[in-house]
Structures are given as structure tokens and as C-alpha cells.
Amino acid sequence: MSVRTNRPYRRLLTSTAAVFAAGALVVGCTSNEPEEEEPAAGATDEDQAPAGGNDEPGETVTIGFSGPLADHGWLAAVNDSAIAEAEKYEDVELRTAEATNDANLQISQIETFINEGVDAIVLLPTDGAQLTEVATRAMEAGIPVVNVDREFSTPFAARTTILGDNYGMGVSAGTYACQLIEENGIEDPVIAEIAGIDSLPLTQERSQGFADALDGCGQTVDNRVAAEFTVESGEEQASNLLQAAPQIDIIWNHDDDQGVGVKQAFDNAGRDEFFFIGGAGSANAMRWIQEGEMEATILYPPTQAADGIRLARLLAQNKGMSDLVQVEVPRRIVLNAPVVNADNVEQYLPLAFES
Template identity: 85%
Template structure:
């Protein structure tokens, strides 16, 4: 993440200045007005796509970005919003209007409509339901407001200028590939492999499971025991308890989500079971601490910084800038982030990304 140096103090503006229609309240507005005037004579990093390396971080035209996301009822989702706010605060030329988090698609539609009416310069949205928000996002695009779609895709490519996604299938591949590595390195004969999934009806869960199965297939292995939870601590404990009762011996367990992993780990502790290699998913602070303490083998990162990346790209789009690190400098239409493996060897490198469950 970009860390500003020698930048003036930023402050969080009060939210009372903006109230959404239909009760959709703006609960935070981040403004980054400098305490002192910028040095005269600099070009401020403006001027299209011919930016030298690093020039995009220089202050440019002041822009207002609207951000709307789901209710932060999950540690990962809370981290998403926090990272978006922090990224906006790192730029003195960005004012961020943060809508109240909601899982009500109709309320989120109203929030986007308000951003359109306010004529913000760009919108970053993590939809509660990508299909239901496609139409209003398309209206924003038609109004000339670039939309950055985060994590849950719209139904039409016309609904956003760019889309930033975590790699759910890649998470499964990373976890499965590591499971194969553990089997080989520890010479495990006829391994018993278990999987604790998230909500089975969600495409993201299906993608993670498919990636896991495909990776295991490459080393001739399959999942022997599978249960599904609901991304909550309580459901994780219940699902893991059922799994342990059904399987008296397990060699490897992959749990899709580190938030539900708090309950999963509690079930392990309650049963006094630790004979298996425990692999997690998402990259919570709890998981990283367990890895450091030797209570967990690894976790697979699902970056909570997606919305922060969205803020950064929305700023570039609103200022008509490109990506100076690319030969083709225009902001890409689609970005899929990596799903790296976090182990004891590299956990310190990723610890700053760990979110509290």
C-alpha cells in the first residue's frame, strides 16, 4: 500500500453534510485538504497518460469519490471499508464519501443514485448483490461517472469501467497445491483430506472448492470429508465439530474462511484434536498469530485491500490518468489479485494485512 511521506495532516470530515435519499445515510466523508498550500510551480502530476514512474502519486485535481459496500458483519468486510478509507486519506486530492454499509440491495441502489445526483467524480462499489446493482451502476456510467466494481461482479461489463477481484478459484488451487506438498514432504500414505467450506450456494464457495479439487487431482488425491459453514464463528464451530465426529483420523484440513475459522479452531481445541495440518483462508490476524505460534500450518490470502485498490484506480480515472507502471498505461478493465500462501516462513511479510475477526 502506498505510504505518503512528508504529507500534511489529513482529517475525517463530519458526515452530517450529506444525507442519502430513502434513508441511505452517508456515515463518513474523508477529506484530505492540506493545512498549507502546495508548493507553487509543480505540475501536480496531471496531464493524461504520459506520467513518469511515481508521478501518479503526486497531488492532482481534487476529486470526490463515493464508496458503497455491504454491512461490516464479517471481519473481512470491515477490513475492506477500513482499507478504502485509509487509502483515500493518503491522498490530499481525494474526498471520500462513505455510504452506510448495508446488505439491503435496494438501499445500496439508493446510495448509488445519490452519488449520481451529487455528481461525484467516481464511484467504488462492493455490491451486496452484483446482479441487482447492475442497472444503477450502468446509469452511473452513462452519466459519465466511472464505476470501479469490487469483489462481486455486476451482470454486465457496461456497468463498470474496471473490476477488481480476489481469486477464489486461485485460493482453492493454492490450498490444494500446498496440501499435495505436505503429503509428499511428510510421506503421508493414504491421506485423509477434509474441507470446511463456506456457504455452498455462493459462487465464491463453489470456485474455492473447484480449485481445491483440481489441485488435489494433480497429485492423485481427493477430499474424503466435506462440511459447509456460513462464514460465522458459530457455524464454523458446529461444522468442524460434526466433521471431527465423522472422521476419527484426519491428515489435512482446509477451512475456506478465517472468520469462521475462530469457531473451527475452538472445535479442534474442544475435541483435543491436532493430528492434522490446518490450512485456512482469507488471512485474518488470528490465523497469522496461530501460524506464528505453531497452531496452524498456513492460510491463503484473499486480500482485504481490494477496495483500497479501487480507491486508487478511481482517483486515476477521475483525474484522467493512466497506470505508469504499464506500457499500455490505460487502467485495465479487469484486475484479478493474487492468492498467495502465508506460512511461518513469510507470515511477517503479510501480518500488516491481517484483519481482526
């Protein structure tokens, strides 16, 4: 089976989050220690280059990391990337709590970090609302908390929050779908969507972004099902979708982990008339793109916790960021959601996660 991937004009679509979410930041964390000497008389800010040295070993700091159970590939990649990033720094001692989907257990893990007096905490909460109170206690104890992926209920619970762009994923997918419709001259396109868990805000945000972007080219979603971020649910719901829609032009599947099952359903049904767009950026998806079995995937970076480790180190060492005029670590960082297709898949494949 070869899912349709013909494109008269191949253009790399940079994330339309820049259009729809201008607040997104992509931040580097190296060589950004502010200059300590007083500026020379008459010197301007532009005359003063930062001193650098953030990658050089500094005061040893202890960072506590807690994340949810890695029950699918993206979460496993999140946890692994955090550990791997900490190992790059000889001045970081990482204390990793046992991965869990039990909010009460994770609360006790953070309490242990507080009692041990760690210098910073990187936390991907099982549930942002339930972990808000204990994270706030950590902050009140003078321990900076870096909140990853799932937001707390109050900004007082974290010094810095690092997020993937769920709304931006939908915008990127929808804008790319509009591009495919225009480039291929598709009249009255049938557009389908395979979402994740509908009760989750992240799924709602992805769907809203997709709908908003499609509205920009006068299109709507014709057929929609929701899966559960698992291979089994992906196959089941994709099969239901295919049975309900005898002809489809474009399908966006929110999650590449469940996409393994989605792709199996396509193969089982012998359906290949549509452009298949995925989400998250798994290695499976990128290999399918290389093989012509998939059109594109929308990146949801699994490096968020690794970025969290870097920023926690800077915060614990009282360092800032020279990549910004304001040298302090930002309070909120939203990562980009670019389209990965045949034009740029080689660039992103080394960073992909296995489902």
C-alpha cells in the same frame, strides 16, 4: 493443543494462480503518468520513461464509496482500508454511504451519488446482479464505476473490476496440501474441507480450485462440510466433521473468520493430528501460524476496496499506469492468492485483519 506443522523442507509457495490463472495481475498505482512530450526522432518506446507524478496532488476529485454491512472481520477490513486509503490523498474527497446488506438501500445510495455528480464510484455490491442496473446508469452518466469483489452481471456496469481470486485460493490450498503430502510421506491421506456458504459462486469456485489442484497429485476430498462464514457455524460444522472422521491428515477451512469457531471445535475435541490450512488471512490465523497452532492460510486480500480508491482517483483524473506498456487503467484486475506460512508470516501480519 498444537496442530501438526512439521515440514522437512520449508518452501514458500507462491500462488499457483500463476499456473492455473495466467490472467491475474498485481498492479501498482504510483509514478505512472505518461510522458506528454513527443518522442525524439528515432526514439523507441523503451527510450521514453514515464513522467511520473501520480502520487503528487492533482485536481480534487469526489469519490463515492458504498460497501456491505461489516458483519465479519474481512468486510470490516475492506471498508476501513478504503477510508484509510482515501485519507492519504489531499486531492480526494470521499463520500461514504452507510454500510448495508439491503440491496435496495444500496441502490438508492448509488442513485444519490449519481445525482450529486461524483467523479467516480467505488462499489462492493451486496449483490452484484441486483446492483448491475444502477451501476450501468452511473456509467452512462459518465461516472466511472470501480466494481469490487462481487461482479456485476454485465461488463457495461463498471469501468474496472477488482477481484480476489477465489478459484486461485482453492488452487493454492490444494497445491500446498499436495506439497505437504509429498514432503511428509503421507500415504493414503485423508483430506477434509470446511467450506463457506455452498450457494455462493465464490464458495463453489474455491472448492473447484481445491479439487482441481488435488487431482494433480492424485488426491480427492474425503470429508466435506459447509459453514456460513460465522464463528458459530464454523464450530458446529467442524464438530460434525471431526465426529464423522476419526483420522484426518489435512483440513482446509475456506474462511478465517469462521475459523475462530473451527479452531474452538478442534480444541474442544482435543484433535491435533492434521495440518490445518485456513483462508483469507486474518490476524488470528497468522498468530496461530506463529505459535505452531496452524500450518498456513491462503490470502484473500481485504485491500480490494483500497485498490479501488486508488484506481478511481486515477480514472477521475484521467491518469494511466506506467507499470504497464498500455498506460490506461486495466478493465479487470485479479489479485494474488499466496500461501502464508511460518516462512513468510512476518511479512503479511501487518496487513492482516482482526476477526
